[in-house]
Amino acid sequence: MKKRYLMMLFALAFSLNGYGQYFFDVSVDTAWTPNTVVLPPSPLKFQVLFVGGTDKVQTTATYGNEPGEALAKQWHDFIGFTPDNDSDDLGWVSVNHERINANDSIGDGGGMTVFKVARDPSTDEIVIVEQTLEDGRSGKYFNVDFVNTVGETGMNCGGITSVVDGRIWTAEEWFRRNNESISSLRNLDPFTIRTDIPGDFNGSTIEKYENFNYMVEIDPRKAKAIRKQYNWGRQPFEGGTVMPDNKTVYLGADATPGFFSKFVAETPGDFTKGKLFVYKHDALTAPTDPWVEIDNSMLANMLNFSQEALQAGGTMFNRLEWVTNNDGKVYMTETGRDGLGTRFENGVIAGGVLDYHWLEPVRARHPQMVDKPDDQVIEFVKRGGFNDYYGRVLEFDPATGLVTTYLEGGPFFAESPEFTQYPEKHLSNPDGLNVMVIDGKSFMVICEDLNGTSNGRVPAGISNRSCELYLLDMTIENPTVDDLTRISVTPVGAEVTGAQATPDGKTLFVNSQHPSTNNPFPYNNSLTYAITGWDIAVSAIDDIEEVVLDTDSQFKVWPNPVARELKFSKILDAAIYNQAGQRIKVFRGQKSIDVSDLTPGLYFLNTSEGEIQRLIIEQ
Known part of the structure; x- marks a missing residue:
């Protein structure tokens, strides 16, 4: 198997x-x-x-x-x-x-x-x-x-x-x-x-x-x-x-x-x-x-x-x-x-030039520059307009x-x-x-x-x-x-x-x-x-938990109980709550997290899709 x-x-x-x-x-x-x-x-x-x-x-x-x-x-x-x-x-x-x-x-x-x-x-x-x-x-x-x-x-x-x-x-x-x-x-x-x-x-x-x-x-x-x-x-x-x-x-x-x-x-x-x-x-x-x-x-x-x-x-x-x-x-x-200030402007006066790799970040962050000609964008950078x-x-x-x-x-x-x-x-x-x-x-x-x-x-x-x-x-x-x-x-x-x-x-x-x-x-x-x-x-990995490749689409976590690393069967945005309903940990876009900082006990994992898993944290 x-x-x-x-x-x-x-x-x-x-x-x-x-x-x-x-x-x-x-x-x-x-x-x-x-x-x-x-x-x-x-x-x-x-x-x-x-x-x-x-x-x-x-x-x-x-x-x-x-x-x-x-x-x-x-x-x-x-x-x-x-x-x-x-x-x-x-x-x-x-x-x-x-x-x-x-x-x-x-x-x-x-x-x-x-x-x-x-x-x-x-x-x-x-x-x-x-x-x-x-x-x-x-x-x-x-x-x-x-x-x-x-x-x-x-x-x-x-x-x-x-x-x-x-x-x-x-x-x-x-x-x-x-x-x-x-x-x-x-x-x-x-x-x-x-x-x-x-x-x-x-x-x-x-x-x-x-x-x-x-x-x-x-x-x-x-x-x-x-x-x-x-x-x-x-x-x-x-x-x-x-x-x-x-x-x-x-x-x-x-x-x-x-x-x-x-x-x-x-x-x-x-x-x-x-x-x-x-x-x-x-x-x-x-x-x-x-x-x-x-x-x-x-x-x-x-x-x-x-x-x-x-x-x-x-x-x-x-x-x-x-x-x-x-x-x-x-x-x-x-x-x-x-702040660039006048650093580039003074450099241009002394003979230096600017490269065109600046076009993309300036246009991405300054809407007013999107339709401006390339030379005007470079001039904008030269005069210190871009932070x-x-x-x-x-x-x-x-x-x-x-x-x-x-x-x-x-x-x-x-x-x-x-x-x-x-x-x-x-x-x-x-x-x-x-x-x-x-x-x-x-x-x-x-x-x-x-x-x-x-x-x-x-x-x-x-x-x-x-x-x-x-x-x-x-x-x-x-x-x-x-x-x-x-x-x-x-x-x-x-x-x-x-x-x-x-x-x-x-x-x-x-x-x-x-x-x-x-x-x-x-x-x-x-x-x-x-x-x-x-x-x-x-x-490579030395040990493979079968849940990783389970063809069942149901969301799974393992190992449970867990002492340190908790793994998920899919990438998650989720939060962990204690028994009193207090939110203890929030994470986004993760497929595993470290829970070694949590006090041993019972917790609940709540995903952004509304799925809930019961967790037991052990020493």
Whole structure:
């Protein structure tokens, strides 16, 4: 009997949504004021791996202090992963620390922590591996040495994990304009560059603040920085991606205007030599060549990349953040901001242009612009008429040279609806972005970082900037927000970010950044967690309840009694009531829910279609 139902389940999965729809629901409910990480349902497994301010990192000799150990910095952001192809271990995890502060042992500014992981063969869970590095440091967690290699780092936000070989770059984001903005550093003397990058860089002396805002390569095996990529320009970098040719690097800058740039190496894998370009396109049709070269052999050009990009007529974007690639195409988050003001208008005066991907969101949210000519819509954006509350995911196709909207954020509301009227699926200010490949199938992983709570980004009356992690099946053509699956929610105050999968597709690493200090430990600290079991979640299940495939159309729930995950035979909008008739939980568009937060006892499930089921919640 079980074999027959297994075959029927495979047939059902293929017929419902093409190849590879989930064989069970991995989604979690929205949690508007959680004080812990909201977990995905079984059989996925959750682990906290690394806690800022609590776990200790091994340090090098810094500022004249002896090597030792110190409490790890906080504000975890980017997660990089470097496979270990020479042992049975999985590889090295690299975690950014975005916040700038002084530290005698770790180094002033921001920073990174690296640690090595393996997989427990009996449980598939992640294990932290003890290491001894070539510089003699021993332990589990290691501070990356920037101070003694490339100078201090700071605002370590996004970054790059090369899909080719796992090389890691950290992005120094928040743009620094003077030494006062880095006043927490103990040494603000001018900095003399030491680098192997050709041009007039090596030996040049610059102001201290000018040594920030680069992509910085590190070696996680040694826990040391290698070089600042002066030849990629000084920008408020957030993300980037190395293409499979190991020569082409696409880069995103978090600014308004922000620029989409490209570096092409002369030799695969050697990123010290090559050409730098800025994207330039302002038409609906495919360009002949949308790239304009910026001379990256001159330090003056690289220190002032944004001005050079504007003068070259570069296309202006509204806060480009993380960048990734899949199947030859490039994807990047344009996270948006509430008010553009005169940012684009001033950029146009300086020579910049606007892309036509703005037409769709403007016309969708401003009825008066629906029948206006394209150029008038672009003029509307240029003059600050469009408030880009939600942002979007963009797609760049190198074959056509066009940037188009892949997934628009939303749905948009002029005023935030009440909780009971709030849509089940919503995407606000996408930030972190990556692709997780499971059994050869690609899923986009999207992290939210809400710019605000107005205009429907959260329901009316909710003040927490609740940030959610979403999964998107990339075989879906023309995806919308309704195609997203929510897979995790971070606690009150926290941004969800990082989202880096292991190459085997079994584990997803995620960061919970700067949560409220009122949350219970460890969720009151920035932390790195792992969700393991994705290969099982997407490709198979070990046990199949026959009710799933019952040909009887009657609505069913199971298991009943239930301790944690309650499943349904169809997608539901419903509410749970206690014996006193009080409404305890409301959910929309779900095929399973977590009821572990309910006190054991008798409850009633009432669907929007009037169906009622008696529930018994047990411990």
